[in-house]
Structures are given as structure tokens and as C-alpha cells.
Amino acid sequence: MxxxxxxxxxxxxxxxxxxxxxxxxxxxxxxxxxxxxxxxAEGKWIGSACQGCTQYCAIEVFNQNGRATRVRGNQNSKGNHGFCCPRGHLLPQENYDPDRIKQPLKRTNPQKGRGIDPKWIPISWDEALDIVADKMVELRNAGEPERLLYLKGRYGNTSHALLYGTLTKLFGSPNNFSTSALCAETEKMGPGYTQGLFSYRDYDLGNSKCVVFWGTDPFASNRQVPNVISKLGELQKKGILITVDPRLSTAAAKSKEWLPILPGTDGALANAIAHVLLTEGLWNKDFVGDFADGKNLFVPGKTVDPQTFKENNTLGLITYWNEEAKDWTPERAAKECRLDAEQIRRVAKAMGQAAPNVIVWMGPGVCMNPRGTYTAMVVHALNGILGSVDNVGGTHDPVKSLSGKYPSMDKYIDELAKAHGKGKKIDGRGDLDMPAAMKAKLGSGVVTNNIANYMLENPDFVKVMISSWTNTPFAAADGKRWEKALAKVPFFVHMVPFPSEMTQFADIVLPSTFNAAEGMGAVTGFGSMHAWTSLQQPTCDRIWDVKQEENEVTWLLAEKLAKKGWPTLLNYYSTEFVDPETGARPTNEKEFQLITTKIASAPCWIRTSKPIPGDQINGWEDFRKRGMHNSAHQVYKKHWGGKFPTPSGKFEFVSGDLKKVLEAHAAKYNTTPDKILDACHYQAKGIKGWMPHYEEPLRHGEEKQYPFLFIDHKSRLNREGRSANLPWMQEFKKCDAGDRSWGDVLKINPIDAKALGIQDNDIVEISSPVGTIVTEVKLWEGVGPGTVAKAYGQGHWAYGQIAAKEYRKTPRGGNNNEILVDDYDRLSGTSCRNGGFTRVNIKKNSQKL
Structure with missing residues (x-):
């Protein structure tokens, strides 16, 4: 027709x-x-927990005929209010990704390297675990268990205990590590060394009159995305939103004030805001205190006699003023930060007028740089000045979620494990130039990215490496070091759902469940003034031969090790683990999976004569039906009155803990705190070494050769790096401000592009002192002149048929980590990726992508 x-x-x-x-x-x-x-629709909603970020939102997955088809927030959740962010909606497509590893694989090509075909052959679980157990027992028999390395990535509570905490300790290796130091750990140093809280924070958004999103974009990434989105309308109606970010983020687009700061100068801006708050008399007197006669003696450039000021819940404010804040006028900060002085003053007054119902929400953009600890301290110190700590509409430490403890393993640690398990870890923590004092304790921070350096310097040390849910060659700065290091490991076992770049170096690949849909375990999270324990449970049928690495694989491996002469792990599991409901002990991996999950969540659902705080749940089956437990609401002002976990019991502008840490580390190496700080590349001297202050940015690359500051940021569709192989992610990538679907772009200011002779859609090379990547250009006024921005997530050369343009050969776009320099905030041990610490050069390329 x-x-x-x-x-x-x-x-x-x-x-x-x-x-x-x-x-x-x-x-x-x-x-x-x-x-x-x-x-x-005919089907059933089943509760589980998302692992698209470390918020671990409680979700529900719709099961239709055994398949997971849709996702929503758990309707019982007080943290996400029944919603989930775009990352959660990607879960079904990720679960059924046809490129998932479907059965155990064995490498047959001994040669390892980028682009080299491992020539895997499929094998059975029985054969795979036999090979792994043989290699492990060889180490024990040789008396060198410390040469086993375990590295964990995204995980649940059971993984932390059964793999990270148990396997290596009983085996006798000190070398168990997490990848957390690649993410955002330095921000914990701000609240840690001021109020004793080495943790991410919660925020009373429902009662806040002013929220400052500083180096974070919680509408798109980081934590609490569903919570923040649901509160946006009310926040805009009754308060003021402010964003400090060198890039026009989603948060900046929603804010009344955007301060496009020069990367790495956040400490100067924080000092200037503190300067205005104090000189204008806008500090919160209930929390901080006041001058004895009520007259404001904070005068620009003039010191104050500490005896004239009586502090309530703080310690050392006058010292901070005298040593640092008195000279940081808005005009001085404006020059340093490339901002407008009047805007700084206006923003500071708005914050002060809203106090104490103010949130200074600090993110990794502030402090994931070589001098990040002090930047984190000075930005978080604003919460102390404003009196928002523990206050209505302010910032809070997390409510404690309910979780059970696994039985002690101490009596199962044999003499070999005792002798070798306390040795020095190979990540360099505790070295003169790496205090890694994350919890006010020397050597308590993990230095994940430094492991590759040790392995390259000592290529014969690690003989067996086991890792789960990791991809350090892609996710770590200057990741090619990891490729070289992994190529030298004699035996490497990778437990993952997807064949990532790291998997290409594995000798045995064990396919893990996609835990949000197929696994079973318990995870905890917090947000919106509550905490929760979420149950991960099967929400669909498994269609491939996969097993949960946190509990099923550990049991099966323990059985194999017992048959080969090392029964300790199996004895511990089979004897000490008891079902809290039935009293049964495990006899196989399925029973072990169930029992470990029930133990981890037991305080949420075990019925006792005393009501538990928060939701009242009537037994295990009721818990499975609900899928989660909500805590009671946060308590306000619980640390006021000398109850902060600091040496003084107060919010400290002069940190007693940091002073002790630096003095102890100096004594260990027979030197001074000043020389320790110098060795760690900080500028501080004397008392400034243990107080909030501004440190000038430390940048890699000569400005003449590398004139642009590189800004790395995260996509709202980036499920911890595991969504690049999904067509939905690629199609909707244009939802990230300035980005394009099915592509990868470098965002550059039109002024800079014109000077370089670059036009929209041109192909460019981005070069740094450590590498070069190639991508398209997007002319965008959302970054200022002299800075360029690019979302992290593209540039995979493996990982699947969608993530790479040509699997194992041609990447789709460029990986930011190939141009980021391997450096650290050494007081925490955290890797650097923000603050413009890596300079880059931009050059037009004639090739086509």
C-alpha cells in the first residue's frame, strides 16, 4: 500500500x-x-542491596519467572525513601551481561601482557579449586605463607570477615589489602583529626537551611544520591545551595551559588570563609563559645589573646585564628583560588546566617591530592565554626547499623601463622615517608597503589595472589605499573563476574555471582539520619556456573585445603559457625552461605525480651521478606559537652591525635615532626603540622610543558567502574553534563580551544608526565580557562564487547588513570586523583576514533 x-x-x-x-x-x-x-505485572519484589557505590542502598528487584527485570528502592527504606538512582536501574542489564564469565577458566598461555590472549580453557570448579589449593599448600609447606597476597575490591560484610580477615590471618600472611585507598579515604582525615570521626558523614538534609557541596556531586555520584535527589525541591525552597567545584557539576547547576575554584586551592577558600565568619561575628556561640566581654576581637591581621575567649565544645580556635585565618581575607583567597572576593564574602555570610543548620559536605575533590589531609581538616573545620556538628540540619557521624560478629578464630592460629602473620605489609605503610595514620594510629591506613611498586621492585616475593572484584590496572593511577607487576606473578587467581583488564593476567578465573541479584550476604549503610542492614539474597535464578566468592568459594576452598593437609580453615568454619536460629552447623557451601548471612544479620531479627532500636522484625523469614532493617533516628548533640572521641573530648582546631602521631613517627626514625612532614611533601612546620591550614597545591609536570590542570570526575552511570559494558550506560552517557553517548570527551573551555586551534569533535592527545590517551574534544564553558575535565569510566581495552571498541585490542576512549601520576596523601596513604595535581598537555590528533 x-x-x-x-x-x-x-x-x-x-x-x-x-x-x-x-x-x-x-x-x-x-x-x-x-x-x-x-x-x-505478574511477579514478586524481592529485597536485596545495591553495590553500585558504597552507599549500599536497600533495593528491591522484580522477579518474573526467575529473571530479575526491574529495580526500585526498598519501600521500607528510610535511607533512600523507596527510590534508587540511575546506577540501580542498570542492575538487570549488568546481571545478564552476555560477556560475564560463565564457568571457571584456566590459562594455557604462559605469556602475560596487555593484548595477549590468555588462551583460557573451561574447567570444572573441582579442578580449579584443586589447583588453587595445591599452590597455597606449597607456600605453607615451604614455610613462607607471607608470600600469599589477597586484594579485595567491592565487598560485603561477609567478605571482610571470611576472605580479608580470616583466610590470610589463619594462613599466616600479613598481606591482605583493600582497594579503599583508591576511592575517597582522605576525606575521613578532616573529621578524624578534628572531631575523632574517621568516617564518611551523614547529613540532616531535611532540616538544613544551607548546604555547601564542596568537591562532591551527590546528585550524580558519591553517596546518598537517591536521598539528595528526593530532598532537592525542599532544599531549594527553604534554603540555599552552594557548590564549590572547578567543574559545572549537576550540583553546581542546581545551586544558587557556584564557585568555580582553581583546582587544589580549596584550603585557601576555607580559610577565607572562616575569616569572614569570625570577623563578622557569625560563628555559632553555643557550640564554639565567645569572648569574655562579648566584644568581637577578631580583626583582620591581628592576633587574639587566648585568655580573652572561652571555648565551649571546641579547642584551639584562637590558635587557628592567630596562626592561619587572620590573614586570609577574601581578597587574598580570590587571587589564590581564581574567584571573586565579593562572592566569597557573600557565600560566607549566607552560611553564617543559616548556622547552625548548615552542612559543609566535603567530597574527594577537596582532598584526594598530595597534601589532602590538611585541606580536609580546614574545610571540615568550617562545620565546627558554624556549630553544625551533631546539630539539627548539620553534619553527623553515622548511626550504627545492627550487625553480628563472627566467632573468634584466635585458637586456630598455628605457630607458623603466628610467626609470619605479623610481618610488615608490602604496601609501605609505616615507612618514614608514609605514616598512613588513618585512624590516628601509625600504619593503620592501606596504601593500595603502592603494592604495585613493591611488586616491581621485588618481583620474586609474591608467589600466589588472590583477588576479588578488583581491576587495579584500570582503576589505579598510572595503572600500567600494575600490568607489569601482575605479569610477573607466578600464580594469580581472580574471582570476578566480568573479564576485566586485571583478569587478562589471571592463571585461574573463578566466576563470582553478581551479588546484588544472585548472592547471599549482609551489607550495611547509612544516610538520611538512619543506618541500615540490608540482606543480599537471590532475586533471580542463576543461569551460569557461578558461585558467591565471599562464602561459597571460601567453604569449597577450605574443603580442598583440608584434603591436602591443611584443615585449619575448614575446622574453624565447621566448628565455630552455628546457625543462630536452629543451632545447626554447616556441612556444605550452601549451608555455610546461609549461616554466615544469618550470623551477620542476627541482631536485626533475633527476638529477645528487649526491643531492638529501630524496626521491630519478627524472625528470619520476616527479615527476608522485608529485606532490610532500619535503625532508629540519629540523636542530636550526642558529642557535645566533652564527649567527642578526641584527646580533649572537644572539636579540636589543634589536633592532639595528629600531634601524637607525628611525634611518634619522628621518634621511630630518630628525627623531628618537621622532617617527617618534609619527607611526606607537606609544607607545614611546627604547630601547623597538627592543625587545619592551607597548603599550596603540589602539581606534577612543568607548567610550560603541561599547561592544563586535569580534572577527573565520575559519571552518574558508573557502577563502581562495572557499567562500561552496558548499552544503557553508553546510550545515556549524554545525561552527564557535557558528555556524549557512545563516546568519551575531554571538556575544554572555548577560549583555550581557540588558542590551540581545536574545534568541537576534534581528536586530541592528552599527555602527562606518565602517559598519553586519545579522545574527542567537547568545547564547554563548564570548565574555566586553564583546566580540562573528563569523566572516568571509558578507555577499557578489555572488559567486554561494549566497553572496548575491539575486545583486548582497541579501547573506547581513554582511561583517565593512564595519565594520572602515582602519588599519595601520605598521612592517610590514599592515592591522588583530584585537585589538578597532574598537569597535562593537549595536542590535536589527525586520527579518527
């Missing part, structure tokens, strides 16, 4: 009649459309 204008009009004109009766159309075509009955 030829469609003419006449026929088209006849078709559209009769559309209303088509539902109820046969309609004769042009040229004798007759169509009858019958009304279809409407009814709810």
Missing part, C-alpha cells in the same frame, strides 16, 4: 474508531485493534 497524503489523513482521522470496531481504511485495508486487559 502506497502511503499518500490522502491515505495518511484517512488513517489518522479514523484512529479514534480503531479501538471499538473494525475500520475500513484506504484501498480496502481493514484493521481491528481489540482492547487489551490491563493488570499489574
Amino acid at each position: 502506497k502511503l499518500t497524503r490522502r491515505v495518511f489523513i484517512q488513517l489518522t482521522g479514523s484512529a479514534a474508531l480503531m479501538v471499538s470496531a473494525p475500520t475500513v481504511l484506504a484501498q480496502g485495508l481493514s484493521v481491528k485493534r481489540l482492547p487489551l486487559p490491563c493488570r499489574p
Whole structure:
């Protein structure tokens, strides 16, 4: 039938009649459309927990005929209010990714390297675990268990205990590590060394009158995305939103004030805001205190006698003023930060007028740089000045979630494990130039990215490496070091759902469940003034031969090790683990999976005579049905009155803990705190070494050769790096401000592009002192002159048929980590990726992507 204008009009004109009766159309075509009955989709919502970020939102997955088809926030959740962010909605496509590893694999090509075919062959779980157990027992028999390295990535509570905490300790290796130091750990140093809280924070958004998103974009990434989005309307109505970020982020677009700061100068801006708050008399007197006679003696450039000021819940404010804040006028900070002095003053006054119902929400953009500890301290110190700590509408430490403890393993640690398990870890923590004092304790921070350096310097040390849910060659700065290091490991076992870049170096690949849909375990999270324990449980049928690495694989491996002469792990599991409901002990991996999950969550659902705080749950089956437990609401002002976990019991502007740490580390190496700080590349001297202050940015690359500051940021569709192989992620990538679908772009200011002779869509090389990547250009005024920005997530050369343009050969776009320099905030041990610490050069490239 030829469609003419006449026929088209006849078709559209009769559309209303088509539902109820046969309609004769042009040229004798007759169509009858019958009304279809409407009814709810047939299926069942099953509770689980998302692992798209470390918020671990409680979710529900819709099961239809054994398949996971849709996702929503758990309708019982007080943290996400029944919603989930875009990352959660990607879960079904990730679960059924056809490129998932479907059965155990064995490498047959001994050569390892980028682009080299491992020539895997499929093998059974029995054969795979036999090989792994043989290699492990060889280390024990040789008396060198410390040469086993375990590295964990995204994990649940059971993984932390059963793999990270148990396996290596009983085996006798001190070398168990997490990848947390690649993410955002330095921000914990701000609240840690001021108020004794080495943790991410919660925020009373529902009662806040002013929220400052500083180096974070919680509408798109980081934590609490569903919570923040749901609160946006009310926040804009009753308060003021402010964003400090060198890039026009989603948060900046939603804010009344955007301060496009020069990367790495956040400490100067924080000092200037503190300067205005104090000179204008806008500090919170209930929390901080006041001058004895009520007269404000904070005068620009002039010191204050500490005896004239009486502090309530703080310690050392006057010292901070005298040593640092008195000279940081808005005009001085404006020059340092490339901002407008009047805007700084206006923003500071807005914050002060809203106090104490203010949130200074600090993110990794502030402090994931070589001098980040002090930047984190000075930005978080604003919460102390404003009196928002523990206060209504302010910032809070997390409510404690309910979780059970696994039984002690101490009596199962044999003499070999005792002798070797306390040795020095190979990540360099505790070295003169790496205090890694994350919890006010020397050597308590993990230095994940430094492991590769040790392995390259000592290529014969690690003989067996086991890792789960990791991809350090892609996710770590200057990741090619990891490729070289992994190529030298004699035996490497990778437990993952997807064949990532790291998997290409594995000798044995063990396919893990996609835990949000197929696994079983318990995870905890917090947000919106509550905490929760979420149950991960099967929400669909497993369609491939995969196993949960946290509990199923550990049991099966323990059985193999017992058969080969090392029964300790199996004895511990089979003897000490008891079902808290039935009293049964495990006899196989499925029973062990269930029992470990029930132990981890038992305080949420075990019925006792005393009501538990928060949700009242009636037994295990009720817990499975609900899928989660909500805590009681946060308590306000619980640390006021000398109850902060600091040496003084107060919010400290002069940190007693940091002073002790630096003095102890100096004594260990027979030197001074000043020389320790110098060795760690900080500028501080004397008392400034243990107080909030501004440190000038430390940048890698000569400005003349590398004139641009590189800004790394995260996509709202980046499920911890595991969504790049999903068509949905690639299609909707344009939802990230300035980005494009199915591509990868470097965002550059039009002024800079014109000077370079670069136009929109041109292909460019981005070069740094450590590498070069190639991508397209997007002319965008959302970054200032002299800075360029690029979302992290593209540039995979493996990982799947979608993530890479040509699997194992051609990446889709460029990986930011290939141009980021390997450096650290050494007081925490955290890797650097923000603050413009890596300079880059931009050069037009004639090739086509």
C-alpha cells in the first residue's frame, strides 16, 4: 500500500474508531485493534542491596519467572525513601551481561601482557579449586605463607570477615589489602583529626537551611544520591545551595551559588570563609563559645589573646585564628583560588546566617591530592565554626547499623601463622615517608597503589595472589605499573563476574555471582539520619556456573585445603559457625552461605525480651521478606559537652591525635615532626603540622610543558567502574553534563580551544608526565580557562564487547588513570586523583576514533 497524503489523513482521522470496531481504511485495508486487559505485572519484589557505590542502598528487584527485570528502592527504606538512582536501574542489564564469565577458566598461555590472549580453557570448579589449593599448600609447606597476597575490591560484610580477615590471618600472611585507598579515604582525615570521626558523614538534609557541596556531586555520584535527589525541591525552597567545584557539576547547576575554584586551592577558600565568619561575628556561640566581654576581637591581621575567649565544645580556635585565618581575607583567597572576593564574602555570610543548620559536605575533590589531609581538616573545620556538628540540619557521624560478629578464630592460629602473620605489609605503610595514620594510629591506613611498586621492585616475593572484584590496572593511577607487576606473578587467581583488564593476567578465573541479584550476604549503610542492614539474597535464578566468592568459594576452598593437609580453615568454619536460629552447623557451601548471612544479620531479627532500636522484625523469614532493617533516628548533640572521641573530648582546631602521631613517627626514625612532614611533601612546620591550614597545591609536570590542570570526575552511570559494558550506560552517557553517548570527551573551555586551534569533535592527545590517551574534544564553558575535565569510566581495552571498541585490542576512549601520576596523601596513604595535581598537555590528533 502506497502511503499518500490522502491515505495518511484517512488513517489518522479514523484512529479514534480503531479501538471499538473494525475500520475500513484506504484501498480496502481493514484493521481491528481489540482492547487489551490491563493488570499489574505478574511477579514478586524481592529485597536485596545495591553495590553500585558504597552507599549500599536497600533495593528491591522484580522477579518474573526467575529473571530479575526491574529495580526500585526498598519501600521500607528510610535511607533512600523507596527510590534508587540511575546506577540501580542498570542492575538487570549488568546481571545478564552476555560477556560475564560463565564457568571457571584456566590459562594455557604462559605469556602475560596487555593484548595477549590468555588462551583460557573451561574447567570444572573441582579442578580449579584443586589447583588453587595445591599452590597455597606449597607456600605453607615451604614455610613462607607471607608470600600469599589477597586484594579485595567491592565487598560485603561477609567478605571482610571470611576472605580479608580470616583466610590470610589463619594462613599466616600479613598481606591482605583493600582497594579503599583508591576511592575517597582522605576525606575521613578532616573529621578524624578534628572531631575523632574517621568516617564518611551523614547529613540532616531535611532540616538544613544551607548546604555547601564542596568537591562532591551527590546528585550524580558519591553517596546518598537517591536521598539528595528526593530532598532537592525542599532544599531549594527553604534554603540555599552552594557548590564549590572547578567543574559545572549537576550540583553546581542546581545551586544558587557556584564557585568555580582553581583546582587544589580549596584550603585557601576555607580559610577565607572562616575569616569572614569570625570577623563578622557569625560563628555559632553555643557550640564554639565567645569572648569574655562579648566584644568581637577578631580583626583582620591581628592576633587574639587566648585568655580573652572561652571555648565551649571546641579547642584551639584562637590558635587557628592567630596562626592561619587572620590573614586570609577574601581578597587574598580570590587571587589564590581564581574567584571573586565579593562572592566569597557573600557565600560566607549566607552560611553564617543559616548556622547552625548548615552542612559543609566535603567530597574527594577537596582532598584526594598530595597534601589532602590538611585541606580536609580546614574545610571540615568550617562545620565546627558554624556549630553544625551533631546539630539539627548539620553534619553527623553515622548511626550504627545492627550487625553480628563472627566467632573468634584466635585458637586456630598455628605457630607458623603466628610467626609470619605479623610481618610488615608490602604496601609501605609505616615507612618514614608514609605514616598512613588513618585512624590516628601509625600504619593503620592501606596504601593500595603502592603494592604495585613493591611488586616491581621485588618481583620474586609474591608467589600466589588472590583477588576479588578488583581491576587495579584500570582503576589505579598510572595503572600500567600494575600490568607489569601482575605479569610477573607466578600464580594469580581472580574471582570476578566480568573479564576485566586485571583478569587478562589471571592463571585461574573463578566466576563470582553478581551479588546484588544472585548472592547471599549482609551489607550495611547509612544516610538520611538512619543506618541500615540490608540482606543480599537471590532475586533471580542463576543461569551460569557461578558461585558467591565471599562464602561459597571460601567453604569449597577450605574443603580442598583440608584434603591436602591443611584443615585449619575448614575446622574453624565447621566448628565455630552455628546457625543462630536452629543451632545447626554447616556441612556444605550452601549451608555455610546461609549461616554466615544469618550470623551477620542476627541482631536485626533475633527476638529477645528487649526491643531492638529501630524496626521491630519478627524472625528470619520476616527479615527476608522485608529485606532490610532500619535503625532508629540519629540523636542530636550526642558529642557535645566533652564527649567527642578526641584527646580533649572537644572539636579540636589543634589536633592532639595528629600531634601524637607525628611525634611518634619522628621518634621511630630518630628525627623531628618537621622532617617527617618534609619527607611526606607537606609544607607545614611546627604547630601547623597538627592543625587545619592551607597548603599550596603540589602539581606534577612543568607548567610550560603541561599547561592544563586535569580534572577527573565520575559519571552518574558508573557502577563502581562495572557499567562500561552496558548499552544503557553508553546510550545515556549524554545525561552527564557535557558528555556524549557512545563516546568519551575531554571538556575544554572555548577560549583555550581557540588558542590551540581545536574545534568541537576534534581528536586530541592528552599527555602527562606518565602517559598519553586519545579522545574527542567537547568545547564547554563548564570548565574555566586553564583546566580540562573528563569523566572516568571509558578507555577499557578489555572488559567486554561494549566497553572496548575491539575486545583486548582497541579501547573506547581513554582511561583517565593512564595519565594520572602515582602519588599519595601520605598521612592517610590514599592515592591522588583530584585537585589538578597532574598537569597535562593537549595536542590535536589527525586520527579518527
